[in-house]
Amino acid sequence: MLRLAAVGDLHVGVDSVGQLRESLVRLSDQADVLLLAGDLTKRGELAEVDVLVGELRELSVPVVAVLGNHDHESDQQRALTQRLLDVGVRMLEGSATVLEVGGTRLGIAGGKGFGGGFVGACATAFGEREMKVFANASMLAAAAMESAVRSLDTDLRVLLTHYAPIRGTLHGESPELYPLLGSYLFAELADRSRVDLLVHGHAHGGTEKGATPRGIPVRNVAQPVLRRPYAVYGVEPGRHAASRGGDRWVDAPVG
Amino acid sequence: MSAEPDPFLAEHIHEALSRDQRVNAPELRVTVEHGYVHVDGVIATEERKRAIADVVGEGWHELRLDDRTTIADFPPDGRIEVV
Numbered sequence: 001m002l003r004l005a006a007v008g009d010l011h012v013g014v015d016s017v018g019q020l021r022e023s024l025v026r027l028s029d030q031a032d033v034l035l036l037a038g039d040l041t042k043r044g045e046l047a048e049v050d051v052l053v054g055e056l057r058e059l060s061v062p063v064v065a066v067l068g069n070h071d072h073e074s075d076q077q078r079a080l081t082q083r084l085l086d087v088g089v090r091m092l093e094g095s096a097t098v099l100e101v102g103g104t105r106l107g108i109a110g111g112k113g114f115g116g117g118f119v120g121a122c123a124t125a126f127g128e129r130e131m132k133v134f135a136n137a138s139m140l141a142a143a144a145m146e147s148a149v150r151s152l153d154t155d156l157r158v159l160l161t162h163y164a165p166i167r168g169t170l171h172g173e174s175p176e177l178y179p180l181l182g183s184y185l186f187a188e189l190a191d192r193s194r195v196d197l198l199v200h201g202h203a204h205g206g207t208e209k210g211a212t213p214r215g216i217p218v219r220n221v222a223q224p225v226l227r228r229p230y231a232v233y234g235v236e237p238g239r240h241a242a243s244r245g246g247d248r249w250v251d252a253p254v255g
Numbered sequence: 256m257s258a259e260p261d262p263f264l265a266e267h268i269h270e271a272l273s274r275d276q277r278v279n280a281p282e283l284r285v286t287v288e289h290g291y292v293h294v295d296g297v298i299a300t301e302e303r304k305r306a307i308a309d310v311v312g313e314g315w316h317e318l319r320l321d322d323r324t325t326i327a328d329f330p331p332d333g334r335i336e337v338v
Contacts (some may be wrong), residue, residue, distance in 0.1 A: 001337070010299070011327075013299065013300065015302040019300065019328070030335070043276060043279045196338075204297060217338040223327055224282070224296065228331055229330075229331050232334065233335070233336050234337040234338065
């Protein structure tokens with residue numbers, strides 16, 4: 001069983017030095033990979049990503065990440081991405097990466113994603129230029145992610161986004177905000193491609209657990225939702241297709 | 256006679272807490288009622304929590320702040336969920 005640690009919305013700033021390091025100390029004992037679901041920084045400044053790099057320095061597991069909307073605030077997303085790539089973080093934006101862990105090949109595809117809404121209450125690419133740009137942004141992101149997922153010939157496939165793919169993990173947020181929090185397009189591509197797990201952040205007031213219409217587990221790992229430093233999900237090849245039962249919780253060895 | 260309360264005030268304060276570089280937290284929830292600004296949600300650091308009071312005080316000194324935010328300092332729980 002592969003153990004995937006995941007968290008989003010860390011919002012690291014220059015005032016965050018030392019804040020994550022302590023909670024990440026034991027992560028390498030508890031998980032094989034760390035997924036970061038966007039909003040890595042407070043306002044997308046290089047000084048902030050340098051703090052994050054420092055916090056991750058002791059970590060001995062691979063780190064895979066996507067950016068979030070906060071990481072775009074200063075319009076330095078390319079430089080941020082490069083800084084993280086330089087220290088070995090695998091950054092995804094409509095792309096995929098493959099890790100081999102204990103003989104299991106894990107494929108992770110992803111990207112930031114965008115809003116647009118969910119079935120029955122969606123923006124469409126019609127009318128003003130601004131509305132077309134808004135609606136098309138999610139469509140383009142989903143198309144790139146689907147292509148990335150389909151490039152993966154691995155034992156397990158995970159889709160990692162910042163924006164939410166379903167309404168289910170938004171419960172607790174104001175419904176008026178849903179179109180700004182995610183898009184059904186990411187769930188649709190996951191169902192079509194039959195990934196094993198979707199992980200996202202962004203919805204601080206939402207709910208951790210949900211599923212796509214085809215029953216693929218979706219987990220909102222925004223840290224304010226988790227109320228723990230990170231979640232750890234155990235994923236086994238083939239388990240998803242065989243069983244869609246309720247959640248099973250087991251105790252992880254500590255220390 | 257008191258002035259009519261501004262029905263849009265909560266959103267002006269929310270916008271300020273989103274844009275102000277000391278906070279930058281659009282995820283916070285803001286309501287205004289009976290002279291109080293209620294702010295709720297999780298904020299990443301103590302410094303940013305203090306800055307909420309600064310932003311509200313600088314822009315709306317006539318209101319009192321009810322800061323219900325919590326700082327993101329959560330203990331690990333050691334669980335694994337098998338999905």
